[in-house]
Amino acid sequence: MSQTASQRNPTRAVRVGGIQMGAGAPIAVQSMAATRTQDIEATVRQVELIMAAGADLVRIAVDSSKDVEALATVRERTGATLSVDLQENYRLASEVAPHVDKMRYNPGHLHHHEKEKTIAQKVAFIAETAERHDCALRIGVNCGSVDPRMMERYDGDHATAIVASALEHCALLDAMGFSRYVVSLKDSDWKKVVAVNRAFAQERPDVPLHLGVTEAGMPPDGIIKTRVAFEQLIAEGIGDTVRVSLTVPFDDKGQEVTVAREILRDIAVGRFRSVPPGMDEGLNIISCPSCSRVENERFIELAQDVKTMTAYAKEHDITIAVMGCRVNGPGETDDADLGLWCGPTAVNLKKGPEPLGQYSYDEILGRLKVEVDALIAGRAPHATGVH
Ligand code: SF4
Numbered sequence: 001m002s003q004t005a006s007q008r009n010p011t012r013a014v015r016v017g018g019i020q021m022g023a024g025a026p027i028a029v030q031s032m033a034a035t036r037t038q039d040i041e042a043t044v045r046q047v048e049l050i051m052a053a054g055a056d057l058v059r060i061a062v063d064s065s066k067d068v069e070a071l072a073t074v075r076e077r078t079g080a081t082l083s084v085d086l087q088e089n090y091r092l093a094s095e096v097a098p099h100v101d102k103m104r105y106n107p108g109h110l111h112h113h114e115k116e117k118t119i120a121q122k123v124a125f126i127a128e129t130a131e132r133h134d135c136a137l138r139i140g141v142n143c144g145s146v147d148p149r150m151m152e153r154y155d156g157d158h159a160t161a162i163v164a165s166a167l168e169h170c171a172l173l174d175a176m177g178f179s180r181y182v183v184s185l186k187d188s189d190w191k192k193v194v195a196v197n198r199a200f201a202q203e204r205p206d207v208p209l210h211l212g213v214t215e216a217g218m219p220p221d222g223i224i225k226t227r228v229a230f231e232q233l234i235a236e237g238i239g240d241t242v243r244v245s246l247t248v249p250f251d252d253k254g255q256e257v258t259v260a261r262e263i264l265r266d267i268a269v270g271r272f273r274s275v276p277p278g279m280d281e282g283l284n285i286i287s288c289p290s291c292s293r294v295e296n297e298r299f300i301e302l303a304q305d306v307k308t309m310t311a312y313a314k315e316h317d318i319t320i321a322v323m324g325c326r327v328n329g330p331g332e333t334d335d336a337d338l339g340l341w342c343g344p345t346a347v348n349l350k351k352g353p354e355p356l357g358q359y360s361y362d363e364i365l366g367r368l369k370v371e372v373d374a375l376i377a378g379r380a381p382h383a384t385g386v387h
Helices: 040-052 065-077 090-099 119-132 148-153 158-175 190-203 221-235 254-268 298-313 364-377
Strands: 014-016 019-021 028-032 057-061 082-085 102-105 136-142 181-186 209-211 241-243 284-287 319-323 338-342 346-351 354-360
Touching: 014 136, 028 254, 040 057, 040 065, 040 254, 057 065, 065 082, 065 090, 082 090, 090 102, 090 119, 102 119, 119 136, 119 158, 136 158, 148 158, 158 181, 158 190, 181 190, 190 209, 190 221, 209 221, 221 254, 241 254, 284 298, 298 319, 298 338, 298 364, 338 364, 346 364, 354 364
Parallel strands: 028 057, 028 241, 057 082, 082 102, 102 136, 136 181, 181 209, 209 241, 284 319, 319 338
Antiparallel strands: 014 019, 338 346, 346 354
């Protein structure tokens, strides 16, 4: 089912609870609970649903001490291998670590708190906490939140900054004698995912990689983008664990796992799908897979409605980003032509970097259409040769 060790990069073994990542172990499949963490019943249900679909590991987002309390109860009620996203609040590591098998921190978020401390001091705190509680770590670098120091150093060259940031954090952990970590380098553009993972693996073939196309969007497009990225990387021996990120209703989250298993099975038997013609041309809708930060579940429906409403613009090279929360929404929509992110009662809209305002869930589609029409009026469709 999985590729043999000889076909894969010689990564070292990283133990996460009862599973092993790297060193030729089967590629682990993971997914993330999209429910509000403090809704314990819903979160336990979500974890069990993801495990029943065949996941090796489930991630949960934790933003506050109340989330940690809920996490502790979830931990008691499930035997699943659990990972946690520390998001901006890396200081929660000491509260979180006793309850989980792995923690993910984002190097791009470490500058938010305790500005008097160095990055190395903050990483040391996370590593010591992980060590004390028998946790593995993931250095999770993300296109929407790259370390500003790296962006400055590489003059805004995203891809180079992402790889440099991951390498810097590997070096920090190595220097501390902490080797139980994996790395992820994610972007919503599958080509960039392939490029940055290749570049990283060239430098550090020993470090297990977690692969994923972030904000891949809804099926089937989100699945296709992810499949082509995984095919290219895994065929080259890169990748020890994967997550397929899809914008689907909470009850369908198991699909992230079944799709991942299907892609891995196909790759293992050499069944590759070629890149569909015109895949990167025309309308591109990216949307986040949602997580506990979603404040209004109408987000999923909105993402689907945006896709339906904008179908008439499919020939036009327009990127629309639809994000589930106000925390990461503003940053994660930066590269889109039109960006939407959801609050409890309103949806924010921006055109490139320019905020256009907040609109109710009932108004937003009409307002978005005005902007899509304006963009089309200002551009020729690629069908006419202008691309
Ligand atoms: S954009 Fe917000 S809601 Fe969506 S996955 Fe990221 S943190 Fe979660």
